[in-house]
Each structure stands twice: as structure tokens, then as C-alpha cells.
Amino acid sequence: MKKPQATIEQETGKASSTYTVSVDDNGEYRKVEEQFDRYEDALDYLLKQGWQLKRDAPAGSLHVDVRFRKP
Secondary structure (H helix, E strand, C coil), X not given: CCCCEEEXXXXXXXXXEEXXXXXXXXXXXXXXXXXXXXXXXXHHHHHHCCCEECCXXXXXXCHHHHHCCCC
């Protein structure tokens, strides 16, 4: 079974910046109510929930092209 994908976003305010977690809920991202002062705390929360951190794939990745290129 695939784990839900989640993202961590930085929100800057007047005094300091906070981090929020959003989780993919059947194709729609919903924000978690908790806010975190540090990125590491948000990441720990995300992992404790059993979610995966969604990483954006680079637009022009040569990794696959180079790896599977025929000689």
C-alpha cells in the first residue's frame, strides 16, 4: 500500500516564520492544523504519521536517460 504524500511549506509572518504540513487526501491537499517553528519538527511529525515527504522531480533529469542509454 502506498503511503500518503505530504509537503512542508514555510509561511513567513510578521515576527517569525513557521512551517505547515499538507497531506494529499485523495488528490486534494489539506493543511494540518499544527504549525512548527522548525523544519525538522515538521518533518518528524510527518514521518510519525506514516506519511512520505513529496519531492518534486527535476524538470530535466538526465539520470534516467544516462542510466538506460544503450551503448
